Every structure is written in structure tokens, then in C-alpha cells.
Amino acid sequence: MTEYKNMKEPFDYLHATDYGYDNLTRHDFYGKRTFSADEYVMYCGTHSDHILIPEPYKTKFFEGLRSAVLAGGDKVEFRDTYVLYLAKKPA
Numbered sequence: 001m002t003e004y005k006n007m008k009e010p011f012d013y014l015h016a017t018d019y020g021y022d023n024l025t026r027h028d029f030y031g032k033r034t035f036s037a038d039e040y041v042m043y044c045g046t047h048s049d050h051i052l053i054p055e056p057y058k059t060k061f062f063e064g065l066r067s068a069v070l071a072g073g074d075k076v077e078f079r080d081t082y083v084l085y086l087a088k089k090p091a
Helices: 013-019 037-044 057-071
Strands: 022-035 076-088
Touching (some): 013 022, 013 076, 022 037, 037 057
Antiparallel strands (some): 022 076
């Protein structure tokens, strides 16, 4: 067993080899999400910092988001990168 001494801060998966793991590899996967104005407002409504906005500001905030997306062509597009790190624990 390898103790986590002299832990590198902040924690980073790239330090796995410092703790006894081998064969660290990174794999990137790419995706795209597209939202309409209504879909984007619903998506933003799931964020904790948006849920906590008190009324009447919350309603005005979401109306403003919806209006901005509609004015921009009724489309918000996210191009995502999903990163997978794999490491093997030696036998």
C-alpha cells in the first residue's frame, strides 16, 4: 500500500503515477449539445445557483435568457470534450 504523502495540490489525475499506478493514458471524446431557447432555459433551471435566485429576479433572469437565445437564432450549442483517464494498479 502506498501512502498519500506529499499530496500534490490541487489533486490532478496526472499524479496517479506518483501513487503507484502505471500506464496512465488520457482519452478525449467529443460531443455536441444543441438547445432551443426553451430547452436552454430548462437546462439552466437545473443549476443550483439559478434555482436559488429569489423572485421576482428569477423569472426576469430566465425571461432574459430566453429572449437572448431567441434573438441569437433560437440555438445554443455546446461543443464538449469528455476526458477519460485510465491507469492500471500493478499486480
